[in-house]
Amino acid sequence: SQQGEEDPQALSIQEGENATMNCSYKTSINNLQWYRQNSGRGLVHLILIRSNEREKHSGRLRVTLDTSKKSSSLLITASRAADTASYFCASPPGGSYKLIFGSGTRLLVRP
Amino acid sequence: DVKVTQSSRYLVKRTGEKVFLECVQDMDHENMFWYRQDPGLGLRLIYFSYDVKMKEKGDIPEGYSVSREKKERFSLILESASTNQTSMYLCACERRNMNTEAFFGQGTRLTVV
Numbered sequence: 001s002q003q004g005e006e007d008p009q010a011l012s013i014q015e016g017e018n019a020t021m022n023c024s025y026k027t028s029i030n031n032l033q034w035y036r037q038n039s040g041r042g043l044v045h046l047i048l049i050r051s052n053e054r055e056k057h058s059g060r061l062r063v064t065l066d067t068s069k070k071s072s073s074l075l076i077t078a079s080r081a082a083d084t085a086s087y088f089c090a091s092p093p094g095g096s097y098k099l100i101f102g103s104g105t106r107l108l109v110r111p
Numbered sequence: 112d113v114k115v116t117q118s119s120r121y122l123v124k125r126t127g128e129k130v131f132l133e134c135v136q137d138m139d140h141e142n143m144f145w146y147r148q149d150p151g152l153g154l155r156l157i158y159f160s161y162d163v164k165m166k167e168k169g170d171i172p173e174g175y176s177v178s179r180e181k182k183e184r185f186s187l188i189l190e191s192a193s194t195n196q197t198s199m200y201l202c203a204c205e206r207r208n209m210n211t212e213a214f215f216g217q218g219t220r221l222t223v224v
Contacts, residue, residue: 009151031210042115042201042215043154050210088153090213097142097161098169099205099213103153 005102006089012108019076021105023089024069030092032065032072037086037104046074046087079109114138117202117216124223130189132219134202140214141207143185145169145177148199148218160185161207192223 007022025032031050035043049056049065049072056063062075076083090101118133134143142161146154146169156169158177166177174196178186185204189196199220205213 033212035213035215040199040218040220042217043203043213044215045212048210048212090154097207098156098159098167099142099144099203100156100170101146101154103151 006087006105008105009103010106010108012110013079015079015081015109015111017079019079019083019107019109021074021087021107023072023074023102025072025089025091025102026070026093028094029067030094032063032089032091033099034061034063034072034074035088035090035101037088039085043088076107079107081109081111083107084109115202115204115214115216117200117219119219120217122219122221124189124192124221126193126223128189128192128223130192130221130223132187132189132200132202132221134185134187134204134216135183136185136204136214137183138204138206138214139182140204141182142205142213143179144203144205144213145175145185145187146201146203147171147196148201154201157187189221194223197221197223 033048034046037043060077086104088104115136145157160166160179176188202216203213
């Protein structure tokens with residue numbers, strides 16, 4: 001079973017536009033994390049938001065968390081061609097150390 | 112920086128072979144994970160270890176086993192490789208504190224023929 005489900009599965013935008021990806025999860029969580037994966041490589045951690053936080057920023061990234069709706073969103077502002085990658089949300093289901101990932105959003109930023 | 116090293120980037124094995132995928136981390140992290148990644152399915156957790164000699168099954172443990180004899184090394188074992196185990200395998204580690212990030216290896220693309 002997957003803890004998170006990302007939406008959309010694929011997103012294509014023009015350079016300079018904003019990209020928004022959504023994640024829904026099933027159980028209570030301690031935190032929710034977003035990762036990025038360039039084609040055929042390992043994942044790189046982008047940002048972590050704790051369950052008692054509602055919004056967090058890191059550079060061009062903005063993450064929100066709505067625990068009542070069990071959802072999170074990742075906003076990438078002023079996108080660049082180098083942002084082309086797959087993005088995954090992940091969280092440890094309440095009380096567990098296991099880190100469970102969603103199916104990911106493939107982002108294409110056209111130059 | 113944390114470094115997570117997987118023993119092979121690409122691997123080709125024959126059906127029925129016993130396959131060992133090795134993962135080594137250099138940051139003394141307690142938790143280690145093995146995932147497989149297939150198109151459209153995201154990352155699925157195979158096994159998880161939270162300490163030496165400790166392991167828990169993930170969502171898809173069938174056909175796999177793991178070994179953690181030392182804190183820095185987490186091995187994934189395919190007892191008898193099958194073609195449906197052709198996939199990208201990713202190892203990760205993280206500190207036991209529940210609000211920390213995970214660090215990933217570069218992945219091993221395994222093909223079973």
